[in-house]
Amino acid sequence: MEDIAIIGVGLHPFGRTDGLSGQAQGAYAVREALKDAGVEWHQVGVAYGGSQDGGNADALANHLGLTGIPFVNVANGCATGGSALASVIAALRSGMAEIGVAVGFxxxxxxxxxxxxxxxxLEDWYGETGLMLTTQFFALKTQxxxxxxxxxxxxxxHVAQRAFRNGALTPHAWRQRELSFxxxxxxxxxxxxxxKYMFCNPAEGGAALVLCRASEAHKYSRNPVLVRAAVMRTRHHGSFEVFSPGLAAEQSPAPTVTASxxxxxxxxxxxxDIDVIQLQDTDSGSEIxxxxxxxxxxxxxxxxxxxRGETDIGGRLPVNTDGGCLANGEPVGASGLRQVIEVCTQLRQQAGARQVPGRPRLGYTHVYGAPGVSAVTILEAP
Structure with a gap:
């Protein structure tokens, strides 16, 4: 199975950008990723992307150029970005194209x-009890x-305090103020x-990756990041997830466990073996x-x-070095790719004040969303 590499990353800052559509933020991220990779849009042979509330991802071609590219819309909740990435990798391995783009906004x-x-x-009773409100579901699961x-x-x-501390070191983060205990x-x-400060916020933003076969990566990039794994899994019967209408007599492992x-x-x-980690932190309890x-x-x-501070930037298990969802907010379509971009930045030694020491070699990202979907990637330094 041929290895795939990330040769370009691009991000539109998360938060609130009044007057700019979600699609425009996605297009901005793609342009930044193309610039980072040193390629043009017309060279891209396949794209997968998604958005929950920002419009159809394939309409980004209106912003980027009508080249006839196969552009597939992806809708997998918080795992949209991870699912788009896995799909682009499969397409490149199949020989469908030489260069692919994964984008979310x-x-x-x-x-x-x-x-x-x-x-x-689900039936209406589930919403009438309040469990469609995810803050309540995650609170009960955490309790x-x-x-x-x-x-x-x-x-x-401690989870939230570290998230805002890291967000204060991240120029593109939404929340850049450290909060006390x-x-x-x-x-x-x-x-x-x-x-309040233990939850992330729905937000805006865009994130994009440019990928190609690893054997061709140095034609485009001096510091390609190798994708060692990119997988997505859904729940089994008996796992207790967002929008589960009941608890099974015997609990099954969560989709995160099987994806991992x-x-x-x-x-x-x-x-x-992992040196830097991104975990879904919809709330503090979820990260735990x-x-x-x-x-x-x-x-x-x-x-x-x-x-003991072991999940801090300088600790044994650096987690959510850019502040995660808590500091960045969560634009659902872009969130998983934002994680990958942060790990790429760390592995390239380009993270500035939040750089993990000791030249990290392997990075890990994880997203989780309703109704029980998880995507995981493992990345290797150039």
Whole structure:
């Protein structure tokens, strides 16, 4: 199976950009990625991209050029970016094209997401109980997880505190102000144990990657990043996920677990080999759960890891070095590719004040979304 490399990355800053459509932000990201790769749009032979609220991704051709390119729309919730990336890799390996683009963007309205039960195969009662409101679902899941594994609630504060500290070092992040332990711990309750500064916000932004076969990468880039694995998995019966209408008698592993196992097996590496990590942090509790589900610690160890600073930029397990979703917000279509761009930046030694020390060689990204979809990538330094 031929290796694939990332030869260009591009990002439109996340947050709020009034007067600029989501599509325009996606087009900006593609242009930046093409510039980074040193190629022109007409050289791109295939593209996959997605957006939840920002419009059809294939319409980016109106902004970039009507070249007749095969451009496929992807819709997989928070895993849209990871799914687009995996699809481009498969297309390049098949020989469909020499150069491919993965792109995601979004422009969400202000306020919480407002999904409809029928769109997810659920009856109205599920929404009437309040569980379509994801803040409540994640709070209940976090409450149960902390109780089952004896993790103190202060761990939730440590996750958010590190996220905003890293966001303050990230020029393109939305939230660039470091918050104290007290500011986070005493912020407005939303759905306890989760508080205002423990949640990410729906946002705007765009992210794009340019890829080609690794054997051809040095024709375009002096520092290509090798994709060792890019996999996506959905839930099994019995896993308790967003929009699950009940708990099974016997719980199955989450899709994050199966995606992670598949990625490590495909890459031929283990969690201990990873030098820099991006995990889905829709909220502080989700990151805590995902630390263990991705194999980076045992269930229940998270409180100790966070308290000792082991997930900090200079720690043993640097997590969400750009501030993650908490500091950047989450434009659903772009979020997974933003993670990949951050890891590429770290592996290229271009992260500035937030650079992980010791020349990281392997990076890891993970996204998770409704109704139980996870995508994982493992990347290797040039």
């Amino acid at each position: 979004d422009k969400h309205p202000r306020g919480a997401f407002n999904p409809k039960p029928a769109d997810w195969g 149960r997880y902390l109780h089952e594994h004896d993790i103190p609630e202060e761990a939730l504060v 007290a500011e986070i711990a005493e912020s407005m309750p939303v759905n306890l144990p989760l508080r 196992h598949a990625a490590f097996e495909l890459a031929g590496v283990a969690p201990a 759960i995902h630390l263990a589900e991705n194999g980076f610690c045992e269930h229940g160890e998270q409180g100790h890891l966070l308290r």
